[in-house]
Amino acid sequence: MKGINRYFLEISYDGTAYHGWQVQPNATSVQEKLHGALHTFLREETETIGAGRTDTGVHARQLFVHVDSDHPLLQNDPAKCVHALNALLPFDIAIHRIIPVHTDAHARFDATERSYEYHIHFEKNPFLVNRSTLLRDKPDILKMNKACAHLLGTKDFTCFSKSNTQVFTNICTIKEARWVESKTGMVFHVTADRFLRNMVRAIVGTLLEVGLKGKPIAYLDEVIASQNRSKAGVSVPAHGLYLTKIVYPYIQQ
Incomplete structure (x- = not known):
């Protein structure tokens, strides 16, 4: 369409x-507020179109x-647009940049890399409510890091996927x-x-099986090979999860 330009919004x-x-049809979402x-x-x-979906409570x-x-x-003035849109958005959603891109650029399909963090704390802290997951016992971080090596590489990760998802x-x-x-x-x-x-939440839950519950490091290989979600650990709570970085070949971080 003549005159139509495409922009990436970093939020x-x-x-x-x-x-x-x-x-969502009957619930408030981030995308709904942005559209408004x-x-x-x-x-x-x-x-x-977003680079990906985050579930309820994920940041x-x-x-x-x-x-x-x-x-x-x-x-002509994307910085002014950022200021104007932020004035219209609720306090818990922010736009940081508006970036002109080529007309066939795609926020979801063009992303080459995504990063997440999952936060855990061990002492009651009112300032971490809904931002980190409280654990009573401290897991063995060295053992979990050894298990992490078994996750690296190109693999079928069906064991960590929610059932009935529409992916190829x-x-x-x-x-x-x-x-x-x-x-x-x-x-x-x-x-x-x-x-x-x-x-990510399923991976963290599975690593905690190793770090907290004594499962051997080889347990990761067994879970991945099974391609069965029920063999992996339980999903940890959503509020400790953060999407932290998305990489595109044509966007400067």
Whole structure:
């Protein structure tokens, strides 16, 4: 369509109040709030495509969304648009950048790498409510990091996927998986070319089977080989999970 340009919006949000990223028929979502702000500012109906979905309660430090529009201010003064849209959005959603891209750029399909963190703490802390998961016992971080090595590479990760998801393949390439200690507890870092639905939370739950419940490190190989979700650990709570980084070949971080 002549005159229509495509833009990437870099956003972040606290997912506590939302039923995930994607518009839901009977629940409030981040995408719904973004659509409302865009409609008010642009005075036109818009559709957005996100780099991925986050579930209820999951947070995002960086998510890219693409939108098409012929609004002249988006092209001529994107910084002013960021300010205007942020004034229309609730306090727990923020736009950081509006980036002009080529018309066939795609926020979901063009992403080459995604990273997540999962946060755990060990002492009651009112400032970490809905932002980190409280554990009573401290897991063996060295043992879990040894188990992380078994996640690396290109594999079928059906064992960590929610059932009945509409994807063409469950094969992903995990490039990084490691635990690091933090001031309040520990953080799991994982990077892959793509993730299946519920995958990170299932991986963390399975690693805790090793670090807390005494399962051997080889347990990871058995779970992956089974391609059976019931063989893996339980999914940890959503509020400890953060989408932290998305990489595109044409977007500078």
